[in-house]
Amino acid sequence: MTLPASPRSAGIARQAVRAALHAYALDPLEPTAVQAASELLGSAWRMDPYGELYLSVRFRDDELRVIVYDAHPAHTHPRLAALCEARRRSTLRVFSALVRDHGGNWGLGPSREPGGGTRTWATLPHRPLAGRAKA
Numbered sequence: 329m330t331l332p333a334s335p336r337s338a339g340i341a342r343q344a345v346r347a348a349l350h351a352y353a354l355d356p357l358e359p360t361a362v363q364a365a366s367e368l369l370g371s372a373w374r375m376d377p378y379g380e381l382y383l384s385v386r387f388r389d390d391e392l393r394v395i396v397y398d399a400h401p402a403h404t405h406p407r408l409a410a411l412c413e414a415r416r417r418s419t420l421r422v423f424s425a426l427v428r429d430h431g432g433n434w435g436l437g438p439s440r441e442p443g444g445g446t447r448t449w450a451t452l453p454h455r456p457l458a459g460r461a462k463a
Contacts, residue, residue, distance in 0.1 A: 329383045333373050338366045341383050357392050357454050360430045364394050364450045367423035372398035392452040399445040402438050
C-alpha cells in the first residue's frame with residue numbers, strides 16, 4: 329500500500345492492517361501489528377515528510393512481517409549516516425519495546441527498491457492454535 333507522507337497516513341494504515349488481519353483470522357496479532365505499523369509510518373514520515381511511504385504486511389511461516397519503505401536516502405558520509413540512524417532509532421523506542429515484548433525482531437537498512445531510501449521492518453511471531461487452519 330502506498331501512502332502519502334502525511335500524519336494522517338498512520339491512521340489509514342491502522343485501519344488497513346486491522347482489516348487485513350481480521351480477513352485472515354489473525355486477530356490475536358492485531359494490537360501489536362496495528363501499533364507497529366503506526367509507529368513505523370510515523371517514523372518514516374518524520375524522516376521523509378514530502379514523499380510517499382510504502383507499507384507491506386505479509387503473513388508466512390507463522391510470522392507477520394510489517395515493512396515500511398521511505399525515500400530518505402542513505403548518507404555517504406559515515407558520521408552523517410550514523411547520526412541519521414541514531415535519530416531514526418530514537419523515534420522507534422516505543423516500537424522497539426513493543427516488538428521485543430511480543431517476541432519479535434526488527435531492523436532497518438537500505439531499501440531494495442529501485443528508488444532507494446530506507447526499509448524498516450518488524451517480524452511478529454504467531455503460533456496458530458492446534459486444529460486451526462493456517463491463514
